[in-house]
Amino acid sequence: MTAKNIKNFYRFDALNISNGSLNFKSSKINMTIKNGSDNLYINTVLFRLSYKIIQKNGDYLFSRIDLAKLIDPVLRPSYIKTAKRFDTVIIDPGHGGSDPGSVNRYGKEKDFNLRLAKILMKDLERKGFRVRMTRSSDVYPTLGQRVQFANRIPNAIFVSIHFNSFVSNTAKGIETYALSPQGSGTHNDRGIRNSFLTGNRRDSENIALATAVHASVMKKSQAEDRGIKRDRFTVLAGLSMPAILVEGGFLSNPSEAKKIASSSYLSILSNGIANGIVTYRNALR
Incomplete structure (x- = not known):
């Protein structure tokens, strides 16, 4: 085009x-x-x-692919044919139990994920959403169990919560992921994959949801924008509802790690995610 x-x-x-x-x-x-x-x-x-x-x-x-799977649904979310009304948000705090995720002087990623998820749950409930969590304590559901749990819940969207880490302590910022479309690569692997995944049925909704949430989080947090990206994370690939994965900052970056350890900053991130979900819901009307 x-x-x-x-x-x-x-x-x-x-x-x-x-x-x-x-x-x-x-x-x-x-x-x-x-x-x-x-x-x-x-x-x-x-x-x-x-x-x-x-x-x-x-x-x-x-x-x-970029026209159909990114530009069009972002510019015209109300035209998405597969879009359905939803009243439930499934929050997936990444890692848990025996899987700590990234670790720094302030704590473990699994705990920050859960802290943010619990704040987000309250914010969303105040906005009238039903909320379900793939875990609400320090346990480790497998990725497959998370997908199975979510797929049993009707009229829902899915938000997976994570924090980033990198070998260099200068990496910083927030990024949001949606599932890679069929016939494309990923952010980390540009090789083309032609297989169709369950989550690809929601490609247009995935990118529209990612756009609304990411834009809102960036506005609230004023963090560095690492962009809206694509990948084939297992937890996104098997879902039957619109889904995204949010990386809320780098635990390996000293200044961001200190922020992430504070409840006030987690509340800022939560507010951004919740407002973005409302924006996405309103765009479907």
Whole structure:
């Protein structure tokens, strides 16, 4: 799909191209990307495309997968045909029990995940949602058990809570994951995979949910934006409802680790996630 076709179809007021940088503008949307890049910005929120855009015969080309599975559902969430109303949020605090996740001087990831999940549960209940948790104590449900538990619950969405870690203590920021579409790679492995997973039935809803939550969390937290990314995490692949995985910061980064250990910062993250879920729900109307 050419950039000009995208500009016309989505009724952008202008498409400005300068030195290989494309800028689509309308009264509500500002979308930018550079030739040869897979970093797409929509109203300051960073997305990682499945394929880099290319220039050919004077046109800039976007992949069909990125158009159908990212750009269209993000720009037009109310047009998602598979979208269903929901009244329940399933919160999945990652790790637990014998699996501590990342560990630093302040504690274990499994405990921070659960602390945030419990704050989020209260925030969501105050907004009128029913909430279910894949774990509410220091136990370890397997990934398969988490998926089976969630798939038994009707009219729901799924949010998995994690915190990041890296060998370098300078890595920082928040990133949100949705399941990779069929026929694409992942953020960490660009190799194409053509198999269809259960979670791919909700591709459009997954990316729309990720967009609403990530944008809200970034606004509330003012953290570094690491973007909305794709992967085939087991806990996302087998789900029958819209699902995302939120990485709320780096436990390996001293300044972020200190924040994550504080209840006030976890409340900020929770508020951002909860408000994003409300935004997503309203966009489906």
